[in-house]
Amino acid sequence: MKxxxxxxxxxxxxxxxxxxRATATRTWTMMEVCGGQTxxxxxxxxxxxxxGAVEMIxxxxxxxxxxxxxxxxxxxxxxxxxxxxxxxxxxxxRVPGSECDLFQIRARGGNVRIVYSPLDALELAQKNPDxxxxxxxxxxxxxAPANAxxxxxxxxxGVKNFSVLVSHVTVPPAMLALLSxxxxxxxxxxxxxxxxxxxxxxxxxxxxATYHVPIIxxxxxxxxxxxxxxMAVKQLEAGDARVENQYVRAVRRDGNVxxxxxxxxxxxxxxxxxxxxxxxxxxxxALREEFLEYDAVxxxxxxxxxxxxxxxxxxxxxxxxQLKPVQCPAFGTVCTPEHPLGAPMVSSEGACAAYYxxxxxxxxxxxxxxxxxxxx
Amino acid sequence: xxxxxxxRIIELHHDGDLAMGTxxxxxxxxxxxxxxxxxxxxxxxxxxVHVGFAISKVDEAEAxxxxxALEEMxxxxxxxxxxDAIPPGVIGQEARS
Numbered sequence: 345m346k347x348x349x350x351x352x353x354x355x356x357x358x359x360x361x362x363x364x365r366a367t368a369t370r371t372w373t374m375m376e377v378c379g380g381q382t383x384x385x386x387x388x389x390x391x392x393x394x395x396g397a398v399e400m401i402x403x404x405x406x407x408x409x410x411x412x413x414x415x416x417x418x419x420x421x422x423x424x425x426x427x428x429x430x431x432x433x434x435x436x437x438r439v440p441g442s443e444c445d446l447f448q449i450r451a452r453g454g455n456v457r458i459v460y461s462p463l464d465a466l467e468l469a470q471k472n473p474d475x476x477x478x479x480x481x482x483x484x485x486x487x488a489p490a491n492a493x494x495x496x497x498x499x500x501x502g503v504k505n506f507s508v509l510v511s512h513v514t515v516p517p518a519m520l521a522l523l524s525x526x527x528x529x530x531x532x533x534x535x536x537x538x539x540x541x542x543x544x545x546x547x548x549x550x551x552x553a554t555y556h557v558p559i560i561x562x563x564x565x566x567x568x569x570x571x572x573x574x575m576a577v578k579q580l581e582a583g584d585a586r587v588e589n590q591y592v593r594a595v596r597r598d599g600n601v602x603x604x605x606x607x608x609x610x611x612x613x614x615x616x617x618x619x620x621x622x623x624x625x626x627x628x629x630a631l632r633e634e635f636l637e638y639d640a641v642x643x644x645x646x647x648x649x650x651x652x653x654x655x656x657x658x659x660x661x662x663x664x665x666q667l668k669p670v671q672c673p674a675f676g677t678v679c680t681p682e683h684p685l686g687a688p689m690v691s692s693e694g695a696c697a698a699y700y701x702x703x704x705x706x707x708x709x710x711x712x713x714x715x716x717x718x719x720x
Numbered sequence: 721x722x723x724x725x726x727x728r729i730i731e732l733h734h735d736g737d738l739a740m741g742t743x744x745x746x747x748x749x750x751x752x753x754x755x756x757x758x759x760x761x762x763x764x765x766x767x768x769v770h771v772g773f774a775i776s777k778v779d780e781a782e783a784x785x786x787x788x789a790l791e792e793m794x795x796x797x798x799x800x801x802x803x804d805a806i807p808p809g810v811i812g813q814e815a816r817s
Contacts, residue, residue, distance in 0.1 A: 380723045383793055407722065429811065433771065459808070461772025463753060467808035475811060483771075486722050489756055490773045497738070538724055541768070541775055564723060565789045593782060594768070600775055603756040693722065 353567050360570035361393040364577055368397035372580050373529050374573065375522070375665055377515055378536030379406035379693020380564040386698040388566045390573075398573050401529065401665035402698075404518055404618060405536060407483045408435050408691035409663060412617035414651040415511045416441040419480050421649055422509065422640065423454040429472070430509075431465040432480040433487075434458040439687050442651050462494035462508070469498070469506035478640045481508040485539045488512055488629060489603035492610040495631065495638045509640040510630055513616055515539055516547045517627035522664060523555045530665065532576040534562040534569065537591035544599030548587045556585040563591040610635055619687060620653065620660030659686035662695055669699040676705055724768035724775055725790060726783035727752070729761060743769060746787060 376382060382402045385391055391400045404410050420441045423430035430446070437446040437456065450456040455475075459465050462479050469477035481491040491508060498506045515536060522530055535548055540561045548559045558579035562572030572590045579586060589595055607629070616628025631639045641647060653660075656674060661667035669675050669688070679685040681697055688694035692701075699705075727743035732754075734740060739754040741761075752769050754761060759777040761767060766783035767774035778786070 378722065380793070387793065405722075455811075460750065461753075463751075463772055464808045468811075471809060472811050484722060486724070486770050486775075489775070490753075490771045493753065493755065493773065501736070536722070538722055538768075538770070541724070542770075564793075565786075594776060594778070600756055600758060602758065603773075603775065606756075 357388075357390075357393070357566050357570055360567065360574055361390075364394050364570065364574050365397045367574065367577050367581060369581060371396060371399055372531050372577055373399045373401060374532045374534060374576055375401045375403040375530045376534040376536075376562070376569075377403035377405040377518065378534075378539070378564065379409075379691065379695075380538070381405065381534060381536065381562065381569060382695050383693060383698050384564055384566055384569055386695075386702050386704060390566060390569055394570075394573060397577065400573075401668075402662070402695040403522065403530075403533075403665055404621060404663040405515075406688065406691050406693040406695070407487075407513060408439055409659065409687040409694045410513055410618040410621065411436070411439065411482050411511045411687065412619045412651075413442060413653050414617070414649055415509065416445075417443075417651050418641065418646045418649050419446060419509055420444065420449050420454075421646065422478050422644060423449045423456045424452075425644075427474075428476045428478060428644075429455040429457060429468065430478050430480060431457045431459045431468065433460075433482065435691050435693075436480055436482060438684070438690050440684060440690070462491050463497070466494050466498055466501075466503060466506055469503050470501070473505055475505065477506050478644075479506070479508045480511070482511045484512075484536070485514055485543045485607075486541075488607045488611065489542060489600070492606045495610050495635055496606060498638055499635065504637075507638050507640040507643050508631070509646075510611075510628075511616075512611065512629035513618065514613075514627055514629065516551060517624050518618065518621075519548075519551055519559075521621070521624045521627070523551070523557065525664070527666065530557065532558040532560070532580055534572045534576065535559050535587075537561060537563040537568070537594055540589075540591065540595040540599060542600050542603050544597050544604075545587050545589065545595065546597060552585050552587050558585050559587045561587065561589045561591050561595050563594065618663070620657070620663045622660075654685065657686035659688050659696075662688055669696040670704055672696070676700060722770075723790065724770045726766055726768050726778060726786045728783070729754075729763055729765050729767060732763060741774070743767065743774070745769075
């Protein structure tokens with residue numbers, strides 16, 4: 345409540361929360377699969393505002409967090425090689441690998457560069473023909489069109505010293521994996537609005553029908569999220585299970601057709617490891633055979649790099665919604681944003697970091713001095 | 721990286737056959753690929769941009785609302801990275817912007 349009062353649409357939000365509580369005859373368990381949504385829910389206390397009517401559990405919605413350890417280790421290996429420049433979005437640099445992170449490799453002389461767009465990495469390759477430029481292509485469906493275009497352009501322009509370390513994941517297979525787990529508690533999903541801006545929402549229709557779960561395509565602002573929760577509660581109370589679009593102002597049923605077409609042209613579905621969760625069949629994207637010369641794993645022979653995740657970090661339970669960040673014994677003690685054990689504490693989209701930064705600690709536990717403030 | 725950031729197109733150009741534009745994000749300007757935008761766009765229009773690619777056109781009011789919401793969420797770190805990012809140049813001969 346304390347945060348919501350600062351929000352400009354606070355009166356609309358309060359009215360929605362009141363309607364959610366009045367509509368629900370029991371507590372319904374919902375999951376969001378979007379780090380931005382997790383951030384809003386925790387920061388604005390939307391879960392506290394709807395307590396008793398809705399229990400929000402936070403799914404694997406942070407692409408940085410689910411990037412498997414071995415893929416981080418491969419990036420570290422590349423960055424340490426002479427003549428190779430590893431380019432990445434900024435949020436990957438602090439994610440711990442088995443031995444260290446990309447910042448540390450850079451401090452030891454490795455060439456690691458933050459780029460804003462994969463096209464910048466391609467331009468870097470064109471301007472530096474004597475160097476191998478590798479782009480760390482992570483993300484959900486929102487960044488896939490950008491990475492597809494970079495590879496497509498590289499081939500069109502005949503750029504040979506450019507490649508991508510692909511770690512793309514897709515949301516619907518993760519939902520299926522969660523729903524088919526024997527300990528599943530999810531009764532409805534809020535689907536990530538911006539993923540649907542690209543992909544549309546036809547993929548979710550068979551999931552809603554087969555598993556009988558409402559799926560609401562939802563934006564990331566507080567009012568969007570509360571509206572999405574209300575739509576889900578109404579369906580659950582009525583025994584419905586449909587895909588509904590709360591985020592009409594940004595999402596069409598078919599998504600962005602040109603972007604989807606190029607993604608399908610360059611990538612194909614592949615089995616993919618999710619950090620803390622394990623392998624989910626056909627849950628990721630890999631380059632098609634005709635683009636394999638741009639695949640960094642093939643080009644640099646990185647297949648042999650494998651990694652085992654540390655047992656101390658229970659990120660997998662957090663990412664599957666089985667454990668709230670505060671219930672992890674390491675949370676806020678041996679695991680903090682300054683010294684993260686796992687990726688959910690690193691990325692601002694991660695559930696652990698959101699809980700830590702907005703001062704969600706166990707009752708009675710000592711809150712660190714930095715808690716309650718958003719980190720820069 | 722998942723949340724698109726709204727910005728205003730202030731210039732249009734081509735990189736080979738690729739439609740590009742300069743987009744202003746609250747004062748930070750960047751080259752953005754416009755190839756995926758399904759609607760007609762021109763100078764002065766607002767677009768939602770994901771990692772250098774415009775995905776959809778939005779109206780000014782929605783663009784401003786979304787930008788403010790991202791600011792409130794402190795989710796404009798992509799723009800911070802953008803300021804940190806060194807423009808692509810010849811490695812070893814580039815000046816930091």
